Amino acid sequence: MTLTHISKTFFPNSPKEVKALKDINITIKKGEFATLSGESGSGKTTLLNIIGGLERPSSGKIILDGLDLTTLSDEAMSDFRLRHIGFVFQAYNLISVLNVRENIGFIMRLLHYRDKEIDARIKELAQMLQIENILDKFPNQLSGGQQQRVAAARAVASRPKLILADEPTANLDSKNAQRLMEMLRTLNEKEHITVLFASHDKYVLEQSKRIIVLSDGAVIEDR
Amino acid sequence: MFKTAFQLAYKSLFRRATRTSMVVLMIALSLSGLLLLQGLYDGMVTHMINTTLRSDCGEISLYAKNYRLEQDLKYHIDDIPQLQKSLDQIKEIDTYAIRLSQQGLIATAHKSFQATLKGISLEQEKTFGQLDRFLFQGVFDFGKKDENALIGEILAKNLKVGLGSRLVFSAQDANGEINAISFRIGGILKTGNPLIDEETVLIPMKKMSNFLSLPDSATQIALRVYDPSSVKPLQKILQNRLKDLEVYRWDELYPLLIQMRQMMDLFNLISYIIVFIVAALGIFGVILVSILERMREFSVMLAIGASHTQIRLQVILEAFIMALFGYTLGSLLGWFFLIYTASIGIDLGYFEAGLQSFGLGSVLFADIHGYYFLEAFGAVVTASLLSSLWPLYLLKKIDPIRIIQGKML
Numbered sequence: 001m002t003l004t005h006i007s008k009t010f011f012p013n014s015p016k017e018v019k020a021l022k023d024i025n026i027t028i029k030k031g032e033f034a035t036l037s038g039e040s041g042s043g044k045t046t047l048l049n050i051i052g053g054l055e056r057p058s059s060g061k062i063i064l065d066g067l068d069l070t071t072l073s074d075e076a077m078s079d080f081r082l083r084h085i086g087f088v089f090q091a092y093n094l095i096s097v098l099n100v101r102e103n104i105g106f107i108m109r110l111l112h113y114r115d116k117e118i119d120a121r122i123k124e125l126a127q128m129l130q131i132e133n134i135l136d137k138f139p140n141q142l143s144g145g146q147q148q149r150v151a152a153a154r155a156v157a158s159r160p161k162l163i164l165a166d167e168p169t170a171n172l173d174s175k176n177a178q179r180l181m182e183m184l185r186t187l188n189e190k191e192h193i194t195v196l197f198a199s200h201d202k203y204v205l206e207q208s209k210r211i212i213v214l215s216d217g218a219v220i221e222d223r
Numbered sequence: 224m225f226k227t228a229f230q231l232a233y234k235s236l237f238r239r240a241t242r243t244s245m246v247v248l249m250i251a252l253s254l255s256g257l258l259l260l261q262g263l264y265d266g267m268v269t270h271m272i273n274t275t276l277r278s279d280c281g282e283i284s285l286y287a288k289n290y291r292l293e294q295d296l297k298y299h300i301d302d303i304p305q306l307q308k309s310l311d312q313i314k315e316i317d318t319y320a321i322r323l324s325q326q327g328l329i330a331t332a333h334k335s336f337q338a339t340l341k342g343i344s345l346e347q348e349k350t351f352g353q354l355d356r357f358l359f360q361g362v363f364d365f366g367k368k369d370e371n372a373l374i375g376e377i378l379a380k381n382l383k384v385g386l387g388s389r390l391v392f393s394a395q396d397a398n399g400e401i402n403a404i405s406f407r408i409g410g411i412l413k414t415g416n417p418l419i420d421e422e423t424v425l426i427p428m429k430k431m432s433n434f435l436s437l438p439d440s441a442t443q444i445a446l447r448v449y450d451p452s453s454v455k456p457l458q459k460i461l462q463n464r465l466k467d468l469e470v471y472r473w474d475e476l477y478p479l480l481i482q483m484r485q486m487m488d489l490f491n492l493i494s495y496i497i498v499f500i501v502a503a504l505g506i507f508g509v510i511l512v513s514i515l516e517r518m519r520e521f522s523v524m525l526a527i528g529a530s531h532t533q534i535r536l537q538v539i540l541e542a543f544i545m546a547l548f549g550y551t552l553g554s555l556l557g558w559f560f561l562i563y564t565a566s567i568g569i570d571l572g573y574f575e576a577g578l579q580s581f582g583l584g585s586v587l588f589a590d591i592h593g594y595y596f597l598e599a600f601g602a603v604v605t606a607s608l609l610s611s612l613w614p615l616y617l618l619k620k621i622d623p624i625r626i627i628q629g630k631m632l
Contacts, residue, residue, distance in 0.1 A: 054526055075530055082528025093523040097231070097238045109227045110529055138238075154527070 001028045001051065001162070001194075006060035008046055008217075020046045021217045024060070028196060030161070033188045035197040035204055038214035044198040045166055047214065051196065052085050052164045053077040064161075082110055086155030086193075088165035088184075092147040094139040094154070101135040104153045111158055125153040129183055145176030152180060156187050163187075163195045169204055181207045228533055232540035235513075242509060243545060249505045250549025251556055254599055257498045258557030262564060262589030264487040269590050270583060272473070272480050274415040277352030280476045281320070281445035282454045283461065286469045290442060296325060296397045300441045300468060309464065310446070315457045317447045320344070320351040323431045324442045327394025329424060334382050338422045340392050340404075342431020351447055354412070357419075361386045361410030369427040371409025375420040379411050386411065392424060396435045404434045415583060499602050502549070507610035510542055514614040522621055535615055539608065546607030553603075554596050564589035 006024040011017050021043045028034060028051075036044040049055040051062065053069055062069040064084075072080060081087075086107075094103050104125060105118040113121075126132045129149045139147055148168060155163050163184065169177035185207060188195050197204050205211055213221035236243045276282060290298035300306065303321060310316055322341050329338035345363065348354035355363040358373075365371045372390070384390065386408055393403040406426060414420055432438050448454060454472055461470045474481050514521070521534050568586040575585040 052526075075532075078525065078528060078530045081526070082530075085528075087527050089523075089526075093519070093526075095520055095523065097235045097520075102234075107528060109230075110533070 002061075002063045003027070003051070004061050004063070006047070006050060006057045006062070008043075008050060008055070009058045012058065019217055021050070021057070024217075024219055026212060026219060026222065028162075028194060030194055031188065031192045032210055033185065033195050033208055034210035034212065035199055035208040036212050036214060037200055037205060039200065042214040043217040044200075044214050046217075048164050048166055048196065048198040051162075052087060053081050082107065083158075084161045086158070086160040086163040088148070088151050088155045088163065088168045090167035090170045092139070092144070092151045092171075094147055094150055096139050099136050099138050100131065100142070100150050103139070103150055104157050106154060107158045113158070121157055122153075125157060128186065129153055130179075144171050145173065145179070148172055148176065148180055149183065152183060156191070156193060159191060159193065161194060163193055165195065165197045165199075167199050167201070168197065169199065169201045174203070177201070177203055225536065228536040229540055232537045232544055235517075235537070236541055236544055239513070242513070243548075246505055246509045246545050247549045247552060250502050250546060250603060251553035253498045253501050254550060254553025254603060255556035255560055257494055258554070258595055258599060259560040259564065259589065260494050261491050261595050262561045262591055263569070263587055264490050265590035265592070266565070266588045267583055268480070268484045268487050270415070270588060271483060275477055275480060276447070276473055278354065278357065278414040278416045278419050279445065280443075280471075280473050281351065281447045282451065282473055283446045283448070283458055284471050284473075284476060285444040285446070285461065285465065286442065286471070288467060288469055291469065291471075294326065296395070296435060296437065296442070299323075299397070299437060300444060301439065303439045303441055306444070306465075310444070313457070313460065315448050315450065315453045315460075317449045318347075318350045319444055319446045320347045321428070321441045322443045322445070323428060323435065323437060323440060325394045325396075325431075325435055327392055329378070329382065329390055329392050331382050331384055331388065331390060336378065336381055336422070338378060338392065338424055339418075340394065340431065340434075341423055341425050342428040342434075343425050344428050351445065354414075357412045357414040359411045359413035361408065363410055365427045365430075366407075366409055369430050370406060372406040373410045373412050373425040374408050375423045376411050376413040377417075377421045378423070379408065381421075384408060390424070394435075397437045397440075402434060404430070495598070495602055499606050502546075502603060503606035503610040505610075506542055506545060506607050507613065509545075510538065510611050510614045511617075513541070514538065514617060518621065521618060525621060531619065531621075534618060538615055538618065539611055542607040542611040543604065546603045550600055550603045554599065557595075557599070558591075561589050561591045561595075565591050 003024055003026050006021055007019070008021040009017060009019050024047060036047055038044050046055065050057050053072070057070060060070070069077065069080065095106065098106060101122055104122050108118045108121060122135070126135055129152065131146060131149055131153070134142060134146055139150075142150065148171070152168070165184070168180060172180065181204065184195050187193050197208065199205070211221070211223055212219055285300065287298040287300045310319055320343065322343050324339050324341045326337065326339050328335050329340075345365065359376050363373070374384075374390075379385065382390070388408050389405060390408065391403055391405045393401060396402045404426075412419060412425075432440065448457060458470050458472055524534060525531070565588055568588045570586050
């Protein structure tokens with residue numbers, strides 16, 4: 001994925017105008033395990049949302065496999081997200097009326113996988129994430145760590161090309177944060193899924209193979 | 224897409240069971256009340272029509288030309304035996320009643336009223352309209368020597384007479400002479416048809432023929448048919464065959480009944496609109512609150528790849544499923560109410576006088592028709608779909624990121 005001259009301005013031409021991103025140029029290769037880092041307000045979440053197609057850049061291009069994502073319609077972008085991108089949010093964002101099993105299989109259902117395939121994948125991920133015993137529980141019956149593991153399982157269930165994780169460890173204790181990172185790392189290595197974090201958590205940064213540091217909406221370091 | 228949307232809608236409804244139950248119950252109660260009202264309205268009109276058909280005109284009535292306009296005995300139907308042979312050959316006719324009527328003055332020693340004296344055959348009237356079932360007091364019989372008469376209940380009340388009272392009826396006979404006839408009251412009829420109850424006295428046909436000096440004659444022949452849908456074609460057949468007679472359908476003789484039916488249809492429509500609005504507002508409120516509460520949930524779904532169409536479909540299905548459950552429960556309840564009121568009826572004895580003036584009995588019976596349930600289904604489904612339009616519009620404006628980040632709502 002190549003980002004060229006990406007800028008994002010909120011409330012343009014108004015007294016409240018905020019330049020969240022300024023001329024970002026980065027390339028993320030397949031199979032990377034990278035982190036967008038920076039202080040609060042540096043633009044890392046905005047950049048993550050733009051990469052995931054949740055927000056449109058004010059200017060610039062995002063090219064993935066030769067396709068410019070900024071030219072896609074809302075419905076096409078929605079379909080693209082469904083097929084190629086998995087999200088892990090800071091606040092887990094599980095669907096409250098679905099149990100764990102149904103939450104994990106949700107995206108696969110939208111993609112019309114067969115029930116057998118969905119069940120097999122849920123079983124596989126549940127074992128990997130050690131959540132077999134909570135499959136029939138609802139989100140409000142789970143701890144934060146359990147919810148985040150379920151959210152991660154949902155994100156990877158359909159084997160997307162890219163997982164975007166926005167501050168995934170922010171609400172977790174160190175033990176659960178470690179467990180989540182291990183799981184994402186395993187998926188990255190076993191299934192060659194590209195993982196991109198937006199985080200300033202030390203532990204996440206230590207685990208990342210590449211760190212892109214943003215400050216005031218610009219990339220100031222890429223190592 | 225449909226399967227997933229349906230599963231989500233179903234789960235969403237069942238995991239918010241209290242709210243869903245309230246809406247379903249609201250739809251069900253409104254609907255069952257509506258079905259009951261519709262059945263009662265129709266039942267009232269059907270009762271009035273049936274009573275009129277049974278006690279007077281049948282589906283079709285034959286009169287001599289100009290009789291209905293002039294009410295003069297010179298316009299009478301004669302050669303009845305020959306006419307009976309013709310009627311017997313028409314397969315659409317179930318039965319008929321031959322009557323000879325004259326208007327005149329009915330009097331006791333103290334009071335007198337205008338009334339209609341009718342010569343009838345009790346046997347014919349039993350077969351024709353089960354007139355014997357309208358007997359209120361006394362016996363359905365003219366006595367061994369045909370000395371008795373049957374009288375309408377209100378007329379008897381107005382004359383302040385009872386069983387065994389002697390009455391004198393005076394009127395002009397076919398020769399233009401004033402004539403009088405006396406009889407005792409052997410039975411009192413309460414039909415619900417004001418024309419009978421308020422102003423009619425029934426005596427044997429033979430006695431009436433002698434009184435009016437009109438043998439083998441009639442002023443009205445009322446017909447009952449096997450199939451109500453054959454009334455119009457039969458009217459044409461009779462008009463062609465019996466050129467000297469006027470042939471009227473019941474709705475031509477009693478246009479008021481048709482107006483009454485139209486009025487009841489209007490009441491039905493108004494009830495439908497009220498229930499429709501109540502149901503629509505109920506579902507609208509619940510769906511709106513449900514969507515506002517779940518903006519985050521929908522935003523997450525949009526963020527992870529569900530389309531707006533998918534979510535719209537889910538919301539519509541939620542409304543539809545609630546409507547369907549409400550309809551099913553409401554139909555069952557309504558069916559039960561209808562069955563009860565159709566067989567046992569609702570006793571409104573307190574309003575008897577008022578109901579009687581409309582030709583109704585004190586016990587109201589409901590009608591039951593399959594189309595009630597079809598119409599109700601259409602109304603409930605339409606209400607549920609219409610009520611989800613505004614919530615759907617709100618959904619269209621969702622900005623998932625702002626909601627997930629807590630910047631909206």
